Amino acid sequence: MDKAVLIERAVVDSILSYAQMLHPREAILLLKGKVDKHTIVVNDTQIPPLATHGNTFSTFPLHTLPIDFSIMGVAHSHPSGALRPSVTDLNKIYGRIMVITAYPYQSEKNIAIFDREGKTLQYEVV
Numbered sequence: 001m002d003k004a005v006l007i008e009r010a011v012v013d014s015i016l017s018y019a020q021m022l023h024p025r026e027a028i029l030l031l032k033g034k035v036d037k038h039t040i041v042v043n044d045t046q047i048p049p050l051a052t053h054g055n056t057f058s059t060f061p062l063h064t065l066p067i068d069f070s071i072m073g074v075a076h077s078h079p080s081g082a083l084r085p086s087v088t089d090l091n092k093i094y095g096r097i098m099v100i101t102a103y104p105y106q107s108e109k110n111i112a113i114f115d116r117e118g119k120t121l122q123y124e125v126v
């Protein structure tokens with residue numbers, strides 16, 4: 001059974017505003033929250049410890065992140081405006097979900113969530 005994905009409004013706002021701030025560079029944020037049998041809840045974001053503004057998602061060393069079971073996945077921005085994962089993205093999934101926000105980062109219409117296979121997940125903003 002697929003889990004329901006719930007993402008807090010404040011998290012959506014942080015992803016959008018961080019992406020806007022770094023545009024036209026790529027923004028990368030860790031997504032924190034909790035998971036149970038039926039639900040993934042994302043309720044916090046964190047700038048990755050090794051983030052430098054020269055990094056893009058495709059060059060970011062995800063394997064150096066500490067093992068932290070409160071990390072549900074990673075969000076990154078697509079300054080190109082493409083609201084879908086690239087092949088590189090799909091090879092770099094860390095955690096349970098991948099969130100992509102595409103330019104112009106205005107609302108959740110510019111956000112999509114994917115599972116580890118690259119399938120689009122429905123989600124609810126709470």
Ligand SMILES: [Zn+2]
Pocket residue numbers: 057076077078085086089
């Ligand atoms: Zn990407």
